[in-house]
Amino acid sequence: MKLYNTMTRQKEVFVPIEEGKVRMYVCGPTVYNYIHIGNARSTVAFDVIRRFLEYRGYEVNYVSNFTDVDDKIIQRAKEEQLTPEEIAEKYIQAFRKDVGALNVLEATSHPRVVENMDDIISFIEVLIEKGFAYESSGDVYFRARKSENYGALANKTIDDLEIGAGGRVGEEANRKEDPIDFALWKQAKEGEISWRSPWGDGRPGWHIECSVMATKFLGETIDIHGGGSDLEFPHHTNEIAQSEAKTGKKFANYWLHNGFVTIGEDDEKMSKSLGNFVTAHELLKRVDPQIVRFLMSTTQYRRPIRFSETALLEAEVNLNKLKNSYHNFTFREESLVESLASDDEKMSELIRLENRFIAEMEDDFNAANGVSVFYELATWMNKTAEETAISEKVYAQTIKIFLGIAEVFGLTFTKEENSLDEEIERLIEERNLARKNRDFARSDEIRDTLASRGIVLEDTANGTRWKVVE
Template identity: 50%
Template sequence: MIKVYNTLTREKEIFKSIIPGKINMYVCGPTVYNYIHIGNARSSIAFDVVRRYFEYRGYQVNYVSNFTDVDDKIIQRAREEGVDEMTIANKYANAFIEDTLPLNIQPATVRARATEVIPDIIVFVQDLINKGYAYEAKGDVYFRAKKFKGYGILAHQDLNEMAENAAGRLNDEEMTRKEDPIDFAVWKATQAEDEISWESPWGSGRPGWHIECSVMAQKYLSNTIDIHGGGIDLAFPHHTNEMAQSEAHTGQKFVNYWMHNGFVNVNNEKMSKSLGNFTTIHDMLKHYDDPMTIRLLLATTQYRRPINYSSDTLTQARVALDRIRTGYRNLSFRLTNADVGKDADLESAIKKQINIFEMAMDDDFNTPNALAAVFELVTLANTYADNKIVKIETVQYLLDTILLLLGVFGITELNDKPQITDAQKQLLAARVSARAAHDFELSDQIRQQLSESGIIVEDTTQGQRWHQA
């Protein structure tokens, strides 16, 4: 059975989907006014791993994630660049897709956009007003936070303390519009002629941030969903407000399991533009030639734990991935000379590691322990590859298992598929002939030529192997 840590209860709970065999899952996506940073990528990858493991376990996952494509930051960016808001939103929404593709993040079942559900938002807000949960003030519409029983329980914050903090952030004009400092906007009146807006019963305006996700989750999933995910920084106020307005609207529980991923630190410091350590995936991909190393680093830290991103941790991830690739490649080579049949003892050892992997992932997606099981399989692969006699069914079973389990982390390709020239092929063949003739001086010369052309040659007891540098 899978156990999931629920932020609401602060406990690991046995997971049970509303519909047997199916999961409705909503994960907050980025506000598309800039390229995504490594923290955004961490959240996307963390919940991609969660999704992949549920699918590994046989669930059908309906995975909805959004683009916030109307927001103060987008409006400001559009003014700075002298274009309209949709130009900015479309640019960075497309950039998100382009930058997550090399990281092998699966596309959402639905990639929702706030601007596509404006009529639904207006209906939702009007219903909150009709029920007394929201009120209009000079074109703005605010949600009465204290009217919702249990407001703040998701973030485990004291209501009075939240009210004091909110009052300290408001200017005099906002104080006069709000009935209570803690009330939050579900609709915002237009402030300037050049900003994006829609007509509503309360005048020209646009939705508040929190209402967008409530409406999209309800529209594309259900009134009550299995899982809602996002970064821990979203627990308050975003998810707190989502929960309040959604349950006020439907009268039903909004989410059964709230899941939040931890932060990413850069060189042991909180990532921020002021510290000069703000790192976008767009820039990382320009300067790093192996996106799967980034993926492994972000995927194999337990999702609730913070990650320290640095050149050292990235190097460690690359070394780990190279070790896996080498073990997989070594065993793949033996497919060419394996005997028919299987090795029962080794297959039993493989199944043991599968069980360890599943026990770890069942325990709130404990990816470090699950990865340890994968490395045990890699050790088995290296050891078995050195045997004089190997059995083809067991070789294939071990290769398939390594790839299957790594696929949960989003590492779905391990074999090198290099494009080599005819000249390189001739050199490889010539080197085999030279070694067969015991002309080791020529063999070494050819090895050097191949190395200079990007082909690394290894000599094993089973023959010559090669891969791209």
């Protein structure tokens, strides 16, 4: 398996720290609002990566935090006339509901900043003791220049950072030894939520939170650290600096970053700061979550997704093709035979398709190529469903592979999903009886009634089949 490591800008063979196990940390949301679909894309992208690792037999310890202390949360609390704690809880529950609808697996751990404040303070104390951090008027800053290869993850040099920081003015700039230093602890402002610390009342900076929670829950060195491309600098850059300064060890072996969701003709990045975002909360009210999930999970994680109604419609069409293939094939379950002379040939083809899917996904989780193999399997299932007989062995293996691939993409295909309701079942039975009695007028009338409701009937040698058309 090869992963594209942002740190080295190349694909590398994946070798876990502990055989058969993966320690994976993905930066979670700052919970002050509903997540937009760009945030949801990141969550889904890493869910697919996690699912594929588990599909390949790895035990994945997946940690994703909630940032529940932040300037934006404090501001939102004022706007909604709630406490910061109430705002955080409100939007954590909203996040869980939205990503649950998108069939995202629950993280192994979802640590929150407020639950780890003692660990954050202790972490900062070690950095001060080692000379990597200093207190200044109640704030604590990290000496970025002391960090070896600072900025390497984002392909930035100290000179680049000096130019970017050179024009900063204000109180914070005056408190820093160096313009490129960053905050580990912020002195409390009057009336704001705060915690006691050796440097006075205050709260942590954003970057320190993830360093503390990643190392606390996964160890001093982790296998995979993930997040959106916008986090390469400064967030992930500062995580590396802090963590490696404290432990003296490599923080993460592989850095994975997902591409943006873009919107509009200019492919502008979707973000709350630009005001061009669509919340997952609103989108999922009008669009089947499986369609949104399909769009997000079948794009290679590093590639951008152009969000549009056209993209959603295309995803819906392709998802329905897979649903119809599954229905066409499972329709044959009641008429299986024990074995056929063609079984070995068919089993070989199934193994070939499964191995191709694995090979595509093991190439940096190339979901776009992986779903192409899924389509090939669906086409094969359609052809096989038309054959006179299907053996039990071939049927079972086909369903196992189909549902296994679907699971990687976070898609669900169930027989219940493909069941007709009682009224339509009754109409089909009545039509079959009408045909038997040569009452073709009634038979055609029932067919037309079902067609008007999007149910198309197909009379085959193996019985009457149906499918839903949009």
